[in-house]
Amino acid sequence: xxxxxxxxxxxxxxxxxxxxxxxxxxxxxxxxxxxxxxxxxxxxxxxxxxxxxxxxxxxxxxxxxxxxxxxxxxxxxxxxxxxxxxxxxxxxxxxxxxxxxxxxxxxxxxxxxxxxxxxxxxxxxxxxxxxxxxxxxxxxxxxxxxxxxxxxxxxxxxxxxxxxxxxxxxxxxxxxxxxxxxxxxxxxxxxxxxxxxxxxxxxxxxxxxxxxxxxxxxxxxxxxxxxxxxxxxxxxxxxxxxxxxxxxxxxxxxxxxxxxxxxxxxxxxxxxxxxx
Ligand SMILES: Nc1nc2c(ncn2[C@@H]2O[C@H](COP(=O)(O)OP(=O)(O)OP(=O)(O)O)[C@@H](O)[C@H]2O)c(=O)[nH]1
Ligand SMILES: [Mg+2]
Numbered sequence: 643x644x645x646x647x648x649x650x651x652x653x654x655x656x657x658x659x660x661x662x663x664x665x666x667x668x669x670x671x672x673x674x675x676x677x678x679x680x681x682x683x684x685x686x687x688x689x690x691x692x693x694x695x696x697x698x699x700x701x702x703x704x705x706x707x708x709x710x711x712x713x714x715x716x717x718x719x720x721x722x723x724x725x726x727x728x729x730x731x732x733x734x735x736x737x738x739x740x741x742x743x744x745x746x747x748x749x750x751x752x753x754x755x756x757x758x759x760x761x762x763x764x765x766x767x768x769x770x771x772x773x774x775x776x777x778x779x780x781x782x783x784x785x786x787x788x789x790x791x792x793x794x795x796x797x798x799x800x801x802x803x804x805x806x807x808x809x810x811x812x813x814x815x816x817x818x819x820x821x822x823x824x825x826x827x828x829x830x831x832x833x834x835x836x837x838x839x840x841x842x843x844x845x846x847x848x849x850x851x852x853x854x855x856x857x858x859x860x861x862x863x864x865x866x867x868x869x870x871x872x873x874x875x876x877x878x879x880x881x882x883x884x885x886x887x888x889x890x891x892x893x894x895x896x897x898x899x900x901x902x903x904x905x906x907x908x909x910x911x912x913x914x915x916x917x918x
Contacts, residue, residue, distance in 0.1 A: 646829070661801060665753065666753045666904065667754065668694060670697055671696050672756060673697070677818045677824075678698055680713045697767060698726065699728055699766070699767065700728075701733070708907065724740065730764050737867075757805065760806065760824045764804065765778060767910075771795075772799070806819075814838075821895075832888065836865060846906065850899050850900045872889050
């Protein structure tokens with residue numbers, strides 16, 4: 643399975659973002675705290691050298707220690723980083739403070755492009771900053787299709803469609819992006835993705851796995867076991883792996899598995915962090 647998903651509207655979006663970046667004063671680069679590296683679009687950094695703030699959204703669903711680690715890692719490289727739980731408005735104050743101090747020479751309100759890959763919370767962030775529901779939001783990728791300027795106290799914000807990059811050199815990153823629903827399920831085999839995810843959980847978060855589904859015997863297949871325990875059965879008592887995978891995906895995406903980060907600091911990921 644090779645994961646590729648680059649619908650036509652993203653080609654247009656990229657062109658639009660390139661044009662708009664000339665006109666804006668800075669960038670709010672939105673990434674998902676559960677996949678802080680995998681969800682940062684390497685093409686975005688190349689498009690501009692203007693001031694940017696990295697906003698790590700969904701911090702409520704991510705491993706707090708890992709979020710703190712990544713924050714420090716990028717801050718040590720001179721980046722500004724804020725972790726946010728947008729469902730509770732956490733992080734908005736720090737974002738406003740960054741905007742307030744970053745453009746002192748401007749005589750008008752700073753114009754900021756809010757950009758990032760699909761489903762990371764760009765529109766939710768804008769609604770938080772404006773205090774209105776002016777931008778459409780949804781738990782699937784590809785909700786925002788065009789650009790839209792919105793006014794917030796102290797800033798003008800440009801919402802933009804989520805932008806992936808056309809080629810995934812790193813297929814593991816693509817798998818992580820499916821897990822956090824930044825790449826559509828329809829273009830992948832969920833069983834393969836969840837299989838991989840369960841192996842990751844067994845290695846990194848075994849207690850989260852056990853608390854949700856019970857323990858697994860050595861040599862057993864967790865996905866099959868979960869399917870059996872959750873009654874995902876076909877005729878003749880055969881486990882419906884697709885249904886079992888859907889259960890796990892939903893549990894992860896809604897936080898039922900607890901706070902989990904898929905990009906862990908250390909070794910390969912930092913070396914692969916060509917974005918900086
Ligand atoms: N738990 C949690 N969910 C969040 C947070 N921020 C956004 N969401 C949810 O994430 C989903 C996607 O949010 P959107 O704001 O539509 O994301 P987007 O980046 O604009 O997506 P596209 O327009 O499709 O590119 C929605 O279901 C939001 O409620 C957060 O901090 N925590
Ligand atoms: Mg949106």
